[in-house]
Amino acid sequence: xxxxxxxxxxxxxxxxxxxGAAIVCLVDSSTAMLLEVSPKDRRSASGDLDVxxxxxxDVVRSQQNLVAAMAGTADVExxxxxxxxxxxxxxxxxDNSGLFVWAVVDGDRHNLALTRRLMQRLSESLLTPAHPxxxxx
Numbered sequence: 001x002x003x004x005x006x007x008x009x010x011x012x013x014x015x016x017x018x019x020g021a022a023i024v025c026l027v028d029s030s031t032a033m034l035l036e037v038s039p040k041d042r043r044s045a046s047g048d049l050d051v052x053x054x055x056x057x058d059v060v061r062s063q064q065n066l067v068a069a070m071a072g073t074a075d076v077e078x079x080x081x082x083x084x085x086x087x088x089x090x091x092x093x094x095d096n097s098g099l100f101v102w103a104v105v106d107g108d109r110h111n112l113a114l115t116r117r118l119m120q121r122l123s124e125s126l127l128t129p130a131h132p133x134x135x136x137x
């Protein structure tokens with residue numbers, strides 16, 4: 001199910017605020033295109049997020065290919081990468097859309113297991129119509 005852009009943006013912003021993440025992005029893994037970003041500035045302290053989205057897509061695709069090569073029947077649920085004092089969490093949406101959520105959280109302030117569970121729960125908002133409080137005005 002595809003959500004309208006304003007609803008997607010509101011959902012991504014909601015995920016960022018709930019996670020306390022520095023950045024949350026919705027990326028299309030078939031095109032490596034950045035669809036939504038929170039905060040809205042596409043340039044971050046890390047660099048150009050449009051360029052970074054391509055690298056994130058490579059991470060997700062390589063893990064999906066690895067699982068397939070190992071004759072795995074399960075989908076990749078999450079990918080976590082520790083980079084310095086940050087956790088990068090990649091969460092493919094399981095609606096066969098090819099979309100995934102990428103979040104960057106402070107590793108000193110966050111528990112990785114709890115961050116992962118919260119990301120899974122919050123990402124469901126991208127698959128269902130948003131609660132009225134999440135819709136951008």
